[in-house]
Amino acid sequence: MDNNILILGAGPAGMSAASRLLSNGVNFSVVEKENIIGGLAKTIQYGPFSLDVGPHILCTKPYVYDYNEKMYRFIEDLLGDKLIHYETLNRKYLETVRVGEDAFDYPIQIKNALQNVGFLSALHMVYDYLGAKSQSPHNSNGNTSFEQVITTQLGRSLADLFILKYSEKTWGLKCSDLSSDLAWRVGEFSIMDVLIGQISNFGKNLRSQSGHPVCYPEMGIGLICEQIKANIEKANIGEVKTDSYPVRILHDNGRIHEVVVCEKGTIQSYHPNYVLSSIPIGQLIQLLDPKPPVEIIDSVLNLKHRSHLCLYLIVNKCRVLREHCIYYPDPEIPFARLMEQKNYNQNTCPDDMTALAVEFFCWYEDDLWNKDDSGLFRIAIPKLEELGIVKEGDVVDYFVHRERYAYPVYDLGYADRLRTVMAYLGGLKNLKLIGRSGTFTYMDQYRAMEAGSNAADEIVSEFTKESGGGLA
Incomplete structure (x- = not known):
């Protein structure tokens, strides 16, 4: 042809x-x-459910997440009124990082962070940060690691809190074995920038009731x-x-x-x-x-790829989470991320039911990859019950979607x-x-x-x- x-x-x-x-x-x-x-970026149709492969959201203007005006305008023209704008609907896009009993808002909110770590620990993190900024992340042979860059950007105590732990969980390697090229996905970060930005916008944030500048296709x-x-x-x-x-x-x-x-x-x-x-x-x-x-x-x-397993739970409840998705850096928790599809748009699930996507990262054909659907469910459900997310009796169905080539590994x-x-x-x-x-x-x-x-x-x-x- x-x-x-x-x-x-x-x-x-x-x-x-x-x-x-x-x-x-x-x-x-x-x-x-x-x-x-x-x-x-596919959506799987499972009976009346429309299920994404993990969380997806698109910015409509420069924000915390990646933004590209050319592609946003293209999608807006392509989908028209099938594109839901959270800002117009006064909806928030909520993500949290769970560290032990604490839930850290993302993007970082100073009040929330101080409540979780305490004032003295926060002072120690600022001290670490100031000390780290005075040091160079580069070593003598120029082969800089992700760990070196992140600890320089954040300070050791803040980096250890969840970013380094979650990265090791995602990539399956120690952060000292990952390339600094990975750091661009975290972005340039400054505690001082966060403080200045949130203090200067304090009054505006109190008055504003608008949603976040993100969008999502309706189905x-x-x-x-x-x-x-x-x-x-x-x-x-x-x-x-x-x-x-x-x-x-x-x-x-x-x-x-x-x-x-x-x-x-x-x-x-x-x-x-x-x-x-x-x-x-x-x-x-x-x-x-x-x-x-x-x-x-x-x-x-x-050239290595990290694989992705998504365990979908069909739950006999109207809604389970407050957040759109939750990150779990704790290595004792077997899954890395949890997402509720209905929170992106309620029309993706029936009114009286919801769907959770429980995400695991693994290597192709390792023990986790080779688990059948039942085996992966048996790994996840005890921890979900322990965390108070969902009980096994509330799950009416489940299945697993597998992506072998999900993430290129920057070792x-x-x-x-x-x-x-x-x-x-x-x-x-x-x-x-x-x-x-x-x-x-x-x-x-x-x-x-x-x-x-x-x-x-x-x-x-x-x-x-x-x-x-x-x-x-």
Whole structure:
């Protein structure tokens, strides 16, 4: 099959690229191995429940979470009145970090933090912070760890409170073995900035009753990709094929000339002008024919991914949590995060029932990954009962969703290995890498969508140049 563009993966990056190609009249095919689209930002339909794979929220302006005006405007235009604005509805987006018996608000609130740790402990944290800011996080060989950067930003006592513990739980490695590149997801943090900002805004915060500047699709985060797919199906350009995946990628003289795809059990060959790949970079490398050199394969095999297990509990209650989601840094608690789907939008669950998503992080095929649904439920429910969240008798059903390639792991050696792989793939002139797994970058949804959109725009520009001003 001859198509101008072949997109591997129908997550936010791949579908954003498809949307841009559609708007420019460029033919394309999207192939997705699963039977539903959306990647890590999919919404699973389970009877009358619409369930996201973990918590998702999108900013409508600069805020605590990641914001991208271009992608927000795109989503706003795409979904229209199907996009719920918390600020307009005077709704708050509530997250807490549970440390022992204490619940720390996120973003950090000075009054709440002081109540939890006590005034003397807070003074000690400020003292630690001031001492840490006078020190450099860099060591002599330049291989700075995540632990060094975070303790410099926060001070040891505040960093130890939950950020370092939660990070080790998420990534499965000691923070001293994680790269400082991971710190950008935490962001630049200053206790003084928090104090100054909250004191200067104290009066305004008392008067303000508005909600937080975030938005959410009315029936789940997966609606974004599903709406793009619906737009494609209405047009005469492009196609999205599920239950389809590449099995061989043939290349020669610095270009991919054929991609063999298994489509619902039938083999099809594509001869694309360009390939946009958001599939895991390790899978891409191993599909190449001829095979890359041994050092390239070794490098990509040593790029690690953290896997994600989501245990969904269907609960015979109208609502369970006050918060949208809760983080649990305590290593004695087996799960890392807890989310109530109904708190994002009540229409995602029946009126008289709710759904909890209990999230675990693990390594692919470790003991936790290999637990069946019942085994994972038996691990979670005693702790949920102990924490006073939900009783086993209130759970009427449950199931587990698994994502093998959820989080690229930034260990201390990842950057050199990734540069080696990227240098090789850069030799394939009609290949563009997009998305979290495709680029091995721990990026948020806005950034993934922008990467796909920008890659599509680059292709449109190249087509325009090749055709002397018009699209091919």
